[in-house]
Amino acid sequence: MSQAVATPTATKEFTLWQRVYGWITNPWGKPRFLVLITWGYIVWSIAPVLIAIQFSFNNSRSLTVWHGFTTKWYFSDPVDSIWHNASYRGALNQSLKLAALDVLIATPIGVMLALGLARWRGRGSGASNFLMLFPLVTPEIVMGVSLLLLFTQLFTFVNTGTLAQVLGHVTFSISYVVVIVRGRLFSIGRSYEEAAADLGASPSAALRLVLMPLLLPAIVASAAIVFAISIDDFVISQWLSNGANSTTVPMLIYDATRATPLPSTDGLATVIMTITLITVVAGVAVFRMFTRGEGGRGSAVDDVAGFGM
Amino acid sequence: MYPRWLWPAFAIPGVVWLLILFLLPFYAVIGVAFGNIDPILQTPIPAWNPINWNTGWVAHVLNELTPGGVYWDVFLRTIRYVALSLGGCILIGYPVAYYIARHASRTKSLLLILLVLPFWISYLMRMLAWINLLAPGGYAARFLSFTHISDLLYHMGLLSQPNNFLGGQSFTVIFALIYGYIPYFILPLYASLDRIDRSHLEAARDLGASPFRAFWHVTLPLSKTGLLGGAVLIVLPMFGDYYTPNIVSGAPTTSMIGNQIDLYFHGGPQPTIGAAITIILSAFLVVLMGYYMWTIHKSSKELVA
Numbered sequence: 274m275s276q277a278v279a280t281p282t283a284t285k286e287f288t289l290w291q292r293v294y295g296w297i298t299n300p301w302g303k304p305r306f307l308v309l310i311t312w313g314y315i316v317w318s319i320a321p322v323l324i325a326i327q328f329s330f331n332n333s334r335s336l337t338v339w340h341g342f343t344t345k346w347y348f349s350d351p352v353d354s355i356w357h358n359a360s361y362r363g364a365l366n367q368s369l370k371l372a373a374l375d376v377l378i379a380t381p382i383g384v385m386l387a388l389g390l391a392r393w394r395g396r397g398s399g400a401s402n403f404l405m406l407f408p409l410v411t412p413e414i415v416m417g418v419s420l421l422l423l424f425t426q427l428f429t430f431v432n433t434g435t436l437a438q439v440l441g442h443v444t445f446s447i448s449y450v451v452v453i454v455r456g457r458l459f460s461i462g463r464s465y466e467e468a469a470a471d472l473g474a475s476p477s478a479a480l481r482l483v484l485m486p487l488l489l490p491a492i493v494a495s496a497a498i499v500f501a502i503s504i505d506d507f508v509i510s511q512w513l514s515n516g517a518n519s520t521t522v523p524m525l526i527y528d529a530t531r532a533t534p535l536p537s538t539d540g541l542a543t544v545i546m547t548i549t550l551i552t553v554v555a556g557v558a559v560f561r562m563f564t565r566g567e568g569g570r571g572s573a574v575d576d577v578a579g580f581g582m
Numbered sequence: 583m584y585p586r587w588l589w590p591a592f593a594i595p596g597v598v599w600l601l602i603l604f605l606l607p608f609y610a611v612i613g614v615a616f617g618n619i620d621p622i623l624q625t626p627i628p629a630w631n632p633i634n635w636n637t638g639w640v641a642h643v644l645n646e647l648t649p650g651g652v653y654w655d656v657f658l659r660t661i662r663y664v665a666l667s668l669g670g671c672i673l674i675g676y677p678v679a680y681y682i683a684r685h686a687s688r689t690k691s692l693l694l695i696l697l698v699l700p701f702w703i704s705y706l707m708r709m710l711a712w713i714n715l716l717a718p719g720g721y722a723a724r725f726l727s728f729t730h731i732s733d734l735l736y737h738m739g740l741l742s743q744p745n746n747f748l749g750g751q752s753f754t755v756i757f758a759l760i761y762g763y764i765p766y767f768i769l770p771l772y773a774s775l776d777r778i779d780r781s782h783l784e785a786a787r788d789l790g791a792s793p794f795r796a797f798w799h800v801t802l803p804l805s806k807t808g809l810l811g812g813a814v815l816i817v818l819p820m821f822g823d824y825y826t827p828n829i830v831s832g833a834p835t836t837s838m839i840g841n842q843i844d845l846y847f848h849g850g851p852q853p854t855i856g857a858a859i860t861i862i863l864s865a866f867l868v869v870l871m872g873y874y875m876w877t878i879h880k881s882s883k884e885l886v887a
Binding site for chain 2: 307422
């Protein structure tokens with residue numbers, strides 16, 4: 274009986290505000306307001322995209338009111354489905370073509386540049402390093418304007434269109450390859466190659482048989498990243514395009530947002546997003562598979578986080 | 583063990599590529615900006631030789647960038663939008679990065695994956711998603727009007743009309759800029775917070791600092807490089823943004839300096855003026871970047887001393 278009386282008097286010492294404050298700051302655990310902000314942020318950053326994916330399956334032309342599930346915007350609608358609409362298919366084609374060419378050209382150039390910049394100590398190496406970093410911080414519109422003027426005023430033999438777009442994409446991709454591969458080069462160190470040389474390997478054998486296999490995961494990962502940033506690129510593709518036959522998916526989405534987007538616009542974005550995510554996940558998986566057992570700290574997540582930068 | 587010429591030889595293709603397709607194009611911009619305009623065709627006549635440079639167009643643009651000029655309002659608006667978006671990114675991003683670096687234990691991997699996910703979703707798709715949500719009748723638009731938040735924003739002067747989110751609203755543009763760029767801000771910040779040695783904090787607490795004082799005098803200064811790095815990473819591209827305002831607003835009342843450049847190339851016939859604005863914007867950004875490098879250099883020296 275006395276206990277039942279004592280308990281309320283004990284809690285009475287805390288006002289409502291103190292209790293709310295105590296619950297939010299949670300002094301003996303994780304601060305709850307940080308938990309709320311973090312998960313709130315995560316939901317806010319991802320939910321809109323999930324809703325856009327949902328409306329690509331909407332059984333109506335509306336992007337705001339749900340009318341039931343259909344896949345007609347992907348396959349069966351004779352005019353506006355991704356499968357039947359020529360401009361959608363053309364844009365998908367162009368995006369994939371640019372990304373593939375970008376990977377094929379930028380990856381070898383970037384890998385060689387990474388090797389060169391990491392080990393070349395001499396006149397010009399500092400300036401080259403500086404030059405390599407600049408594309409990473411140059412606003413895309415500045416690159417777009419300068420490449421457009423290069424191709425229209427100086428190198429007039431390059432017409433805007435696919436060729437100009439590929440040249441532009443490679444230009445902003447090289448630095449990403451260099452950053453990723455160089456990071457791997459530093460973590461490998463030179464001792465493996467020196468051991469190979471001590472055991473009688475020629476320089477070319479040391480390169481081919483020791484360094485290349487060790488670099489392979491980073492090369493694959495950087496190829497995946499280049500594919501992803503190329504396929505998601507909008508600004509350079511737009512500035513260097515010459516109209517309908519060099520329109521990419523992001524350009525099509527941009528045009529649609531300024532007119533009337535359809536569920537198939539969401540669908541096209543969903544297709545491109547799926548391709549990007551599969552590529553990146555595959556790239557990271559390969560990277561992890563090859564570097565497993567090296568005893569390095571961190572997880573696949575840290576690698577992705579590193580690639581993000 | 584390798585011949586001396588090998589590494590420079592490896593670097594050559596990449597360096598040459600960047601010289602021709604990254605550095606040389608800036609010269610093309612300079613040539614056009616300091617050139618003339620054909621009086622009949624209105625096409626640019628570039629001046630490649632510095633002796634023939636005509637500073638008239640750059641001077642004209644600089645003049646219009648001063649108070650009372652045509653671009654003054656656009657310039658001020660750009661700075662305002664970028665500053666407010668950066669402020670929003672810090673307010674939302676710092677607690678998130680801090681929580682994941684310091685407190686998330688079991689959920690850390692999951693949170694990091696979710697944090698990186700937006701990187702691999704096209705920027706355009708993320709904007710398209712908000713168009714769907716904020717269009718009349720969209721989920722977010724209905725929620726905001728049902729909860730009367732839309733009226734509140736209207737009475738606070740943040741929306742020019744209640745329940746109109748996509749028709750030239752500065753509020754929506756800033757919101758979209760924050761949404762678009764914040765992932766690039768959080769990640770470097772997270773990396774710098776994650777690197778902080780916890781023993782510094784324990785020392786501060788052992789010496790009697792309150793949690794707030796420990797944060798203010800230990801965590802915050804140690805995360806300064808990450809904070810500045812993240813800020814630079816989003817501020818530079820934001821100054822060149824034109825697609826975000828075009829997508830979520832499309833009205834001239836929300837145009838930024840990037841829209842002005844876009845207009846001269848894609849809307850109007852005068853690339854010369856567009857090139858002149860590009861040069862001035864680049865010079866402005868180089869100054870910003872220089873300030874950042876100087877700060878980093880200074881703080882790394884302080885750390886050693």
